[in-house]
Amino acid sequence: MGRVTERRRVIRIRDGAVSTRPDTLVAEEPMEIRLGGKPLAITMRTPGDDFALAAGFLVSEGVLASAAELANIVYCAGATGEGGSNSYNVVDVRLADGVPVPDITLERNVYTTSSCGLCGKASLDAVRTTARWPLDTSPDTPVRIEPATLSALPDRLRAAQRVFERTGGLHAAALFTTDGELIDIREDVGRHNAVDKIVGRALQQGQLPLSSCVLMVSGRASFELVQKAVMAGIPVLAAVSAPSSLAVDLAVETGLTLVGFLRGTSMNVYAGEHRLALSPAASTD
Structure with missing residues (x-):
């Protein structure tokens, strides 16, 4: 199978001094x-957690x-690479007997990149019509989280990023309890892939919906990441950017708590x- 990291020769320039050295890069x-x-x-x-990635994508x-x-x-x-060996870059998902196979033509581009994910989603209806667990339907104990708990999550996310420590080139998604306890973390060149791996593992373990969890992501919070949180029943999404x-708009529409x-100790609460x-706001400019 593919490796998570690869080595490449680089020319390093520091304060005018030139040297060559091997560098560790994240595989894509x-x-x-x-x-x-x-x-x-x-x-x-x-590469890695490919089955969870596929499952999470389908969620x-x-x-x-x-x-x-x-x-x-x-x-x-049948997917072969050089020399006739399996490339491990094609996965096939089979649904259980009796589960209808949807006619998915994906009326949008089905090529996804590590930067933007699946492009072309242009309507809130894409989620409104398919979400199985409305976030406004509270569990027995409504989800509540302290701002101080949220403030600690970025450092806990960063501390758990093992591959980032070696490469500096990976995004991460982590699942926490509302008390700030780390449940799971996945890394990938794409934020959307990292979230799919988190959600896919939860599905495989029979843990959906994740109605008492907080999803923390590195980087920004795009429409697609909000969608993935909603589809997994996650009530809180926090991002460092x-x-x-x-x-x-989607967070407001679905009732998701969105923090950017x-x-x-600083954060913006968008929905x-x-x-x-929270304490009462000092002003409402």
Whole structure:
């Protein structure tokens, strides 16, 4: 199988001094996802947790909602690389007996990149019509989280990024309890892939919906990341950088708590502030 990291020769310049050295880079390879043998999507990803990635992608597309709906996921033996060996870059997802295979033509581009994810989603209806667990339907104990708990999450996320420590080139997504306890973390060249791996593992372990969890992501919060959180039943999404306008619109529409610019004790709450234990605002400019 593909490696998570690879070594490359680089020329290093520091204060005018030139030297050569090996550098550790994060691996990036294409992976094709097939559903019932039919090509569905191609994503650029960091090899590893491929089956979870495929499962999580199908959760975000409204195809899967529980482990019982999934028969199996396999690497396609016919996908060969140089020398006739299996490239491990094509996976086929089979649904359980009785689960209808949707006619997914994906009326949008089915090529996903490590930077922007699946491009072309232009409507809030994409989530409104397929979400299985409305976030406004509170569990027995409504989700509440302290701002101080949120403030600690970026450092805990960063401390758990093992591959980033060696490469500096990976995004991460982590699942926490509302008390700030780390549940799971996945790394990938794409934020959306890291989230899919988190959600896919939860589906495989029968843990969906993740209705009492907080999702923390490195980088920005795009529309797609909000969508993936909503589709997995996650009520709180926090990011170290900014959300997009459409991400905020979707968070408001679905009742998701969306936090951006989470750095130190500072943060911006864009939607769903009812889940945070906040003092009255000093002003409403």
